[in-house]
Amino acid sequence: MLNPPFKRLVSGQTAVSETQSPVFRSVAACCDPVGGTDEPAANGRIRLSDLDTNFFCSVIGTCLTTSELRKLMARYGDLQGVSDLDIHHDSVRLATQDAGVAKALQKALDHRHAPVIQRVSKIHATSELREFWEEALRQGEIPGAYWAVLMHRKATPELRSKVFGDVHMLSHLVGAANRADIRRLVALERENTELRERLDRQQARSHELTEERDNAVSKLKHELIHHAASPKGASFPPDEPELAARIRQEESERAASLIAVQTGRRERAEQAAVAAVAEANRLQEELEHLREHAIALGRELAAAEAQLKLNAGEAAPSAYLDSQLQGRRILYVGGRPSSMPAIRDLVHRHGGEFQRHGGRLEDRSGLLASAVSWAEVVVFPVDCIDHESVDSLKRLCVRQQVRYVPLRSAGIGCFAAAFSSPPAESPDAPDLSSGGSICRRNG
Numbered sequence: 001m002l003n004p005p006f007k008r009l010v011s012g013q014t015a016v017s018e019t020q021s022p023v024f025r026s027v028a029a030c031c032d033p034v035g036g037t038d039e040p041a042a043n044g045r046i047r048l049s050d051l052d053t054n055f056f057c058s059v060i061g062t063c064l065t066t067s068e069l070r071k072l073m074a075r076y077g078d079l080q081g082v083s084d085l086d087i088h089h090d091s092v093r094l095a096t097q098d099a100g101v102a103k104a105l106q107k108a109l110d111h112r113h114a115p116v117i118q119r120v121s122k123i124h125a126t127s128e129l130r131e132f133w134e135e136a137l138r139q140g141e142i143p144g145a146y147w148a149v150l151m152h153r154k155a156t157p158e159l160r161s162k163v164f165g166d167v168h169m170l171s172h173l174v175g176a177a178n179r180a181d182i183r184r185l186v187a188l189e190r191e192n193t194e195l196r197e198r199l200d201r202q203q204a205r206s207h208e209l210t211e212e213r214d215n216a217v218s219k220l221k222h223e224l225i226h227h228a229a230s231p232k233g234a235s236f237p238p239d240e241p242e243l244a245a246r247i248r249q250e251e252s253e254r255a256a257s258l259i260a261v262q263t264g265r266r267e268r269a270e271q272a273a274v275a276a277v278a279e280a281n282r283l284q285e286e287l288e289h290l291r292e293h294a295i296a297l298g299r300e301l302a303a304a305e306a307q308l309k310l311n312a313g314e315a316a317p318s319a320y321l322d323s324q325l326q327g328r329r330i331l332y333v334g335g336r337p338s339s340m341p342a343i344r345d346l347v348h349r350h351g352g353e354f355q356r357h358g359g360r361l362e363d364r365s366g367l368l369a370s371a372v373s374w375a376e377v378v379v380f381p382v383d384c385i386d387h388e389s390v391d392s393l394k395r396l397c398v399r400q401q402v403r404y405v406p407l408r409s410a411g412i413g414c415f416a417a418a419f420s421s422p423p424a425e426s427p428d429a430p431d432l433s434s435g436g437s438i439c440r441r442n443g
Contacts, residue, residue: 045117045151048106053096055150055164060091062167063109063147072108076101109147116144117151126154133163138338142167185290192283199276206269213262220255224248296408299417324419326351331375333357333368333393334385335410342412372396377403379418381410 051059060069066084073079073091094101110117123129129152136145149155149163330347332340332354340356347354357371368389372378378397380390390406397404407414 045121045153047102048095048109048151049099049102051150052160055160056092056095057088058164058167059109059147059150060095060105061088063113063143064105068108068112072104075104113144113147116141116148120145120148120152123152124154126156126159129154130159130162133159133166137166137170139342142170185287185294188283188287188290192280192287195276195280195283199273199280202269202273202276206266206273209262209265209269213259213266216258216262217255220251220258223251224255296417299420301413321416321420322350324350329353329355329374329376331355331357331371331378332415333371333378333380334389335381336384339410339412343415346412346416368393369396372402373400375402377405379405379407379415381407381414383408384410 048056048059064072066087069091070079070084070087073087076094079087091101091105095105096102120129120132123132129149133145133149136142146163146167150160325347330352332343333356335343335356344354344356355371355374357368372393378393380393382390394404396402405418407418
């Protein structure tokens with residue numbers, strides 16, 4: 001990605017635009033712009049007013065929620081009936097024109113992302129700051145890391161352009177993925193409807209052809225019976241028996257040919273109908289699979305958002321998640337090392353104990369039996385563990401009467417979703433409230 005053509009706003013250029021929104025027009029009229037550059041902020045961090053104004057839109061839209069921004073901008077105007085988009089546009093504009101608004105935005109951003117800022121303040125090199133951003137990008141902890149890296153004193157223009165580009169492209173990727181899934185689901189439903197309509201038409205046509213064939217065969221049979229029963233000479237002169245025999249033979253051949261044609265058409269129509277039914281069933285199965293996948297992704301996304309809001313202090317801990325994890329020993333087998341710290345923190349935050357076993361990928365398989373005997377619940381991602389380890393793990397769990405839960409993927413969202421919904425809402429959720437026995441076949 002090319003470096004964005006960012007230019008610093010010249011100090012003192014804070015003239016009020018004639019097209020600015022009337023909601024916040026009074027702010028620029030009553031507050032004089034502050035010229036010059038403020039003194040360095042605490043811990044050597046730069047201020048929002050010192051940052052290139054081209055970053056403001058991305059920072060405000062990524063690092064503040066719409067409700068937080070609306071609450072903050074309500075100090076500067078009446079927001080009744082104003083859309084979130086207009087509030088975002090005016091907040092970006094006022095931040096570039098009014099030092100008081102920029103200071104208020106920085107205070108709100110610093111308060112919201114204080115833990116991340118404190119962690120980043122211990123970094124003293126640009127390379128370490130870049131590694132911190134890449135790790136946060138892999139973990140999905142974007143808002144706080146984005147704000148902390150942009151305002152860090154060791155952030156170079158190249159690093160700021162990189163993190164800006166990463167956030168910009170991430171928004172495109174998320175939107176494109178959602179649009180692709182929706183388009184695929186709509187296309188499958190439309191194709192399924194068209195196939196069913198085509199099948200109905202082919203079945204109706206096949207029925208019509210069968211009736212036409214049966215009527216033609218019946219008519220020909222009646223004609224043959226009539227000719228065979230008629231006395232000699234009634235239809236033909238007595239001196240032309242050969243002509244009568246030839247005519248009967250031609251009629252018989254014509255009837256046989258017509259029967260063969262109708263039979264072939266019927267067989268082809270039946271084969272086409274069978275193929276259409278098979279295709280419709282296949283598409284129906286694929287549609288049901290996609291719906292189940294979409295439902296699973298929705299549960300995982302909801303669980304991930306709940307954890308993000310909990311970390312940000314916007315929501316209370318889930319009572320059901322506490323009841324599933326508090327005081328329980330969780331063994332995680334397989335998975336990716338990069339996801340383990342987040343999953344471990346989630347279990348510890350809700351009062352549980354956590355251990356991990358790498359299966360045949362990292363640890364000796366002889367330690368697996370002792371780890372299973374320690375655990376109350378064993379979880380493993382089916383996409384990040386070998387089949388031999390899965391078979392051995394299931395046998396150990398059944399033998400030691402330990403419940404196991406297979407996960408769709410190794411991400412923290414899938415793990416949180418498996419423990420965040422009751423069994424009636426999520427088939428993968430383990431029911432830890434009852435002490436029922438484990439199925440010998442499926443666990």
